[in-house]
Amino acid sequence: MPVCQRSVCMKRVDAIAAEIAQAGDLHLQRHAEQIIASMPSGLMLVDSGLRVLSINLAMCELLSIGDAAAVVGMPLHSLLDSDVLGLRLKQTLQSMQSPDDFTVTQRVSGNYRHLEFKICTVPAAPAETVLLVMAHDITDHIRSQEELKRFRLALDSSIDAVYLIDAEQLRFVDVNETAIATLGYSYRELLQLGPQDLKPDPGELEKIQHRFAEVIRSKHKTGMFETVHQRKDGARLPVEVYLRAIRSERRQFLVAVVRDITERVKAETVLRESEERFRVAFNQAAVGLAHVAPDGRWLMVNNKLCEIVGYSRNELLNMAFQDITHPDDVVTDWAIARRMTACEIDEKTREKRYRHKNGYYIWVNLTSSMVRSEDGTPKYYSTVVEDISRRKQIEEELLHLANHDALTSLPNRSLLLDRLSQALVFAGRSASQVAVMLIDLDRFKNINDSFGHEAGDKFIMEIGRRLAASVRAGDTVARLGGDEFVLIRPDVAQGDAVVILAQQIQEALGRPLTIQGHEFFPSGSIGISMYPKDGEDSQTLLKNADTAMYRAKDAGRNNFQFYAHDMNSRALDRLKLESGLRRALERDEFVVHYQPQMEIASGEIIGAEALLRWQAPGQGMIFPGDFISIAEEAGLIVPMGEWVLRTACTQKKAWHDAGMRAPMKIAVNLSARQFKHQDIVKVVSRVLEQTGCRPEWLELEITESVVMDNPEAAARTLQKLSDMGVHLSIDDFGTGYSSLNYLKRFPINSLKIDRSFVRDITTDVDDAAIARAVIALAHSLKMTVIAEGVESAEQLSFLREQQCDQMQGYYLSRPVPAPELEKLLNATSQKSIKPASGD
Numbered sequence: 114m115p116v117c118q119r120s121v122c123m124k125r126v127d128a129i130a131a132e133i134a135q136a137g138d139l140h141l142q143r144h145a146e147q148i149i150a151s152m153p154s155g156l157m158l159v160d161s162g163l164r165v166l167s168i169n170l171a172m173c174e175l176l177s178i179g180d181a182a183a184v185v186g187m188p189l190h191s192l193l194d195s196d197v198l199g200l201r202l203k204q205t206l207q208s209m210q211s212p213d214d215f216t217v218t219q220r221v222s223g224n225y226r227h228l229e230f231k232i233c234t235v236p237a238a239p240a241e242t243v244l245l246v247m248a249h250d251i252t253d254h255i256r257s258q259e260e261l262k263r264f265r266l267a268l269d270s271s272i273d274a275v276y277l278i279d280a281e282q283l284r285f286v287d288v289n290e291t292a293i294a295t296l297g298y299s300y301r302e303l304l305q306l307g308p309q310d311l312k313p314d315p316g317e318l319e320k321i322q323h324r325f326a327e328v329i330r331s332k333h334k335t336g337m338f339e340t341v342h343q344r345k346d347g348a349r350l351p352v353e354v355y356l357r358a359i360r361s362e363r364r365q366f367l368v369a370v371v372r373d374i375t376e377r378v379k380a381e382t383v384l385r386e387s388e389e390r391f392r393v394a395f396n397q398a399a400v401g402l403a404h405v406a407p408d409g410r411w412l413m414v415n416n417k418l419c420e421i422v423g424y425s426r427n428e429l430l431n432m433a434f435q436d437i438t439h440p441d442d443v444v445t446d447w448a449i450a451r452r453m454t455a456c457e458i459d460e461k462t463r464e465k466r467y468r469h470k471n472g473y474y475i476w477v478n479l480t481s482s483m484v485r486s487e488d489g490t491p492k493y494y495s496t497v498v499e500d501i502s503r504r505k506q507i508e509e510e511l512l513h514l515a516n517h518d519a520l521t522s523l524p525n526r527s528l529l530l531d532r533l534s535q536a537l538v539f540a541g542r543s544a545s546q547v548a549v550m551l552i553d554l555d556r557f558k559n560i561n562d563s564f565g566h567e568a569g570d571k572f573i574m575e576i577g578r579r580l581a582a583s584v585r586a587g588d589t590v591a592r593l594g595g596d597e598f599v600l601i602r603p604d605v606a607q608g609d610a611v612v613i614l615a616q617q618i619q620e621a622l623g624r625p626l627t628i629q630g631h632e633f634f635p636s637g638s639i640g641i642s643m644y645p646k647d648g649e650d651s652q653t654l655l656k657n658a659d660t661a662m663y664r665a666k667d668a669g670r671n672n673f674q675f676y677a678h679d680m681n682s683r684a685l686d687r688l689k690l691e692s693g694l695r696r697a698l699e700r701d702e703f704v705v706h707y708q709p710q711m712e713i714a715s716g717e718i719i720g721a722e723a724l725l726r727w728q729a730p731g732q733g734m735i736f737p738g739d740f741i742s743i744a745e746e747a748g749l750i751v752p753m754g755e756w757v758l759r760t761a762c763t764q765k766k767a768w769h770d771a772g773m774r775a776p777m778k779i780a781v782n783l784s785a786r787q788f789k790h791q792d793i794v795k796v797v798s799r800v801l802e803q804t805g806c807r808p809e810w811l812e813l814e815i816t817e818s819v820v821m822d823n824p825e826a827a828a829r830t831l832q833k834l835s836d837m838g839v840h841l842s843i844d845d846f847g848t849g850y851s852s853l854n855y856l857k858r859f860p861i862n863s864l865k866i867d868r869s870f871v872r873d874i875t876t877d878v879d880d881a882a883i884a885r886a887v888i889a890l891a892h893s894l895k896m897t898v899i900a901e902g903v904e905s906a907e908q909l910s911f912l913r914e915q916q917c918d919q920m921q922g923y924y925l926s927r928p929v930p931a932p933e934l935e936k937l938l939n940a941t942s943q944k945s946i947k948p949a950s951g952d
């Protein structure tokens with residue numbers, strides 16, 4: 114029952130008692146009984162013996178009495194669990210004064226009920242004292258009081274300060290114990306204050322009003338912010354405030370739950386300071402530092418790393434590590450990354466290369482480890498980068514010093530032996546030869562003795578330069594000391610190549626040399642040993658080359674000697690052949706023979722190939738197979754080739770002018786060296802002009818390797834020749850690169866099926882298939898196709914069946930001198946081809 118309602122009832126108990134007293138005889142007073150019965154509160158009259166005189170229904174309900182009449186006259190204690198009421202009634206009878214209200218707990222139907230009792234004497238009954246007992250059920254009231262107490266206790270126990278704020282007055286209406294403890298004000302003091310009084314900073318009132326208004330207007334009526342409160346003692350207190358707007362009794366309140374965040378702010382400050390310290394240390398570290406994402410992107414880089422790789426921070430943060438890593442190192446980096454991701458390794462240190470922004474590579478020593486989130490997911494690689502370019506450079510310089518001769522910078526003995534053993538291993542596997550040349554300068558001691566060591570050093574340095582310039586990539590020139598040099602040529606196919614090399618070395622050494630105003634004519638004695646013939650290990654080969662070198666010295670210096678005698682005689686033969694070739698042009702010892710070419714369908718001779726022969730005095734006819742390669746290597750092919758071209762063009766013009774039966778075109782072979790080292794376009798146009806031969810009468814035969822060496826340059830040259838009207842043919846087709854791509858790009862008129870395919874064309878299915886394919890290919894590219902080396906009717910018949918356009922070979926005629934070709938043309942019926950005589 115609410116407090117006010119109870120007090121109304123309790124006031125009325127006196128009035129009721131007075132009313133009853135005025136009625137006179139209590140026992141018979143019907144009026145008094147009526148009054149009691151009609152009251153909503155529990156009422157009963159008790160006599161001085163504490164027996165029930167009268168009881169109303171409300172009291173019966175409170176005491177759980179079923180029949181009111183049955184209890185009249187019964188002692189009061191039989192109706193109640195507690196004897197508190199009895200005691201109070203006795204005290205009242207003794208003192209004749211009404212006691213204060215008191216509460217009795219009565220068990221009713223298994224539940225406890227709290228009853229508030231009021232006792233009053235009925236003053237108008239002198240003969241016998243009668244007491245009026247009034248009771249109310251205050252169980253609900255007590256329960257809600259307890260709930261309120263519990264709630265208050267909970268509120269006061271909260272670690273957060275809680276304020277109930279009157280939003281209009283901006284005053285605290287209530288606060289909890291924590292608020293009191295936190296701020297240092299008493300409860301009363303706080304109720305005199307408002308939220309603005311807790312703010313140390315000026316202008317806070319407006320801010321608070323504004324913020325409160327926002328929360329009140331907001332949909333969820335809540336808000337949260339951080340601020341600083343000031344305690345009573347002036348200390349500042351960082352807080353986090355959760356606000357909720359509530360309305361009660363038509364007034365607007367705000368509940369503020371305020372959490373002290375001093376520790377959190379301290380922790381954040383510590384963290385911020387720590388991060389700042391880390392940032393400064395990270396950026397100013399003397400080594401490069403970075404965080405790299407699992408996909409390789411740079412996430413964080415310090416100043417030193419930027420300095421090492423030459424990129425700005427922003428540039429790097431838009432790149433990945435692989436963008437600036439040497440291609441050879443990227444694979445290793447990813448392999449390590451994979452192992453780290455799989456937790457196989459925690460950390461890895463390695464040396465690798467980054468490409469500096471300026472394009473050059475730098476060596477770094479890199480240590481990386483993986484940083485993972487709490488659940489183990491890879492977050493980033495933490496990387497430490499140290500620039501070791503200088504160290505690497507020093508290492509390289511030391512390595513160079515350890516392996517090279519200080520005067521000439523050529524490899525020294527140690528590196529020479531290393532290279533030689535590598536060359537021997539390779540040659541052993543590929544069944545090739547290795548040449549070891551020991552070069553000893555002739556009379557070098559005289560230079561040293563006569564002109565001093567400075568001149569001697571300059572002399573040696575120049576010789577070293579000349580030797581190094583005379584060799585090709587893959588060769589090694591080393592200085593053993595003094596005036597001794599060694600040259601290694603790996604992968605030698607033929608001994609002839611070594612002879613040429615020895616000649617080149619002699620030539621290079623022999624060029625006059627001026628030092629300190631004196632002219633010298635250097636020369637060297639060269640000893641040559643060959644792997645595997647003259648030894649299978651480095652020491653033996655060097656020893657034998659040394660022996661051969663002494664033989665060269667004995668033979669009068671300035672010459673070369675092979676360790677194996679048969680090589681010397683072969684070298685001698687080759688040298689003889691070469692010097693013979695050099696004189697052959699001047700001495701007019703070359704002749705050109707012509708081999709006719711026939712159109713298969715018509716049997717008509719439509720062309721002839723010009724083929725060079727050498728009539729060396731006393732040696733009979735020498736065929737190109739024996740001298741063309743030497744002429745190529747010695748560079749003699751260029752004047753020889755031009756001579757053949759001129760001779761063939763002159764012959765063709767002569768046949769034409771004489772009105773004779775003659776082949777329509779003359780085919781001339783062009784060597785690779787001619788094609789590359791001569792302005793062949795100029796040579797051909799000059800020869801055509803000088804001889805009067807028409808361009809369409811001339812066909813130039815080139816091999817696949819000639820054009821494939823430098824396809825771009827070859828395409829330009831061939832186009833110019835083709836534009837002149839000269840025919841172009843690919844010789845020995847199928848034996849070289851056979852790149853079909855160039856066939857489309859070059860202005861080629863015909864393909865020549867190599868005679869190695871024609872030889873077994875009727876017996877070997879593969880050769881037959883190749884021939885068929887070449888014919889089909891040529892036709893599809895609108896080229897004519899000619900088969901060379903046709904020696905039999907069967908071969909010709911096969912080619913005819915396959916619609917090969919032309920043929921050339923002994924079956925028609927061997928290459929013959931011009932007059933014989935003329936005879937052949939005149940004598941032979943062009944429809945009935947018979948083998949003809951020739952060389």
Ligand SMILES: Nc1nc2c(ncn2[C@@H]2O[C@H](COP(=O)(O)O[C@H]3[C@@H](O)[C@H](n4cnc5c(=O)[nH]c(N)nc54)O[C@@H]3COP(=O)(O)O)[C@@H](O)[C@H]2O)c(=O)[nH]1
Pocket residue numbers: 708722723724725736737738741754757782783784814844845868901902903904921922923924928
């Ligand atoms: N750069 C130059 N190369 C030239 C020149 N003259 C010739 N050569 C090249 O020398 C190679 C050998 O030529 P040769 O000894 O003259 O042989 C040619 C023919 O005699 C031979 N041939 C022709 N028909 C047959 C045959 O039925 N059977 C058979 N066994 N041999 C035959 O083929 C050679 C022609 O070949 P090709 O040039 O490929 O058409 C040779 O590679 C010549 O090219 C020159 O002046 N400059």
